[in-house]
Amino acid sequence: MSTVLRDAWKTLVPDLDSRHGPLPPLLLALTVVTGLVDAFSYLVLGHVFVANMTGNVVFMAFSLAGAEGFSLMASLVSLASFVVGAVVGGRSANRFPHHRARLLLAATALEGVLVLAAYLSSELTADPPSTAARYLLIVLLGLAMGGQNAAARRLGVPDLTTTVLTQTITGIAADGRLAGGTASKTGTRALSAIAMxxxxxxxxxxxxxxxxxxxLLIAGLTLAAMVAVVAFQVRSTRPWIA
Incomplete structure (x- = not known):
């Protein structure tokens, strides 16, 4: 238990001169954003995810099988938007191949704009949203989540992918003491699942x-706060930047 708690503490309050510096708690904040956004997309926009693409692939299969409550078009639009967002995020990451602070700043700024645009769009539409408004929200949020995933992937902090929990939970079990492991990363992995x-x-x-x-408003404000935090790190020369 002490190993798990120590690992969790180091993730929440990292050494700024360590390999990943402040990135772990920032990525945990992005994981909370993912939970907020996917809650909105699934519960408000119908049975569709904008961050969890595994779920969308399964939903497309359900729709083709004739299951009620699933929209093939909504899942396809979400998947396509996510892919476009990931492409944009990848191109942005390639602009800053050796500066993780600038990469994260660009990614969170763009994501924040998209999420807040989705919030304003949602506020200006009827409840429940019309078909056109629904697809607009799916596109905006899919683009945002695709970009987030591309940035998190390029940042390369182990066990903090911000969206994918299957491997994280597998790691908790397979590398834990019951499986004969050391549970050295259990604290970090557990925090990721808890954040989601x-x-x-x-x-x-x-x-x-x-x-x-x-x-969406809370997610957008969280991203705005992250932009402010990361902006102060852009000129840093600490080891985690490169």
């Missing part, structure tokens, strides 16, 4: 008890 859970929980509660668009 808390984001989705907060999103679900807000949607069912308040304004359905509030998860």
């Amino acid at each position: 859970f808390l984001g989705a929980l907060a999103g679900g509660l807000l949607i069912h008890n308040s304004d359905p668009a509030l998860p």
Whole structure:
């Protein structure tokens, strides 16, 4: 237990001169954003994810099989938007191949604009949204999540992918003490799962008890705060930058 807690603490309060510096808590914040955004997309826009593409592939299969409540077109639009966002995010990452702070700043700034645009669009449309408004929101959020994933992938912080939890949870079990491992990364992996859970929980509660668009506002403000934090690190020469 002490190993897990120590690992979790180092993830939340990292040494700024370590290999990844402040990136772990920042990526945890992005994981919370993912939970908020996917809660909105699934609960408000219908059975569609904008960050979890594994789910969308399965939903497309369900739709083709004739299952009710799933839209093949919505899942395809989400998948296509995500891919375009990942391409844009990849091109942005290639502009800063040796400067992770500038990469993260560009990625979070663009993502924040897209998420806040989705929030404003949601506020200006009827509840439930029309078909056109629904697809606009899927496109905006799919682009944002694709860009986020591309940036997180290029940043390369182990066990903090911001969206994919299957491998994370597998690592907790397969590398844990019950499996004969050292559980050396269990704290970090558990925090990633908890961050996703808390984001989705907060999103679900807000949607069912308040304004359905509030998860997007909170996600957008979180991204704005991240932009402010990362902007102060752009001129840093600490080891994690490169």
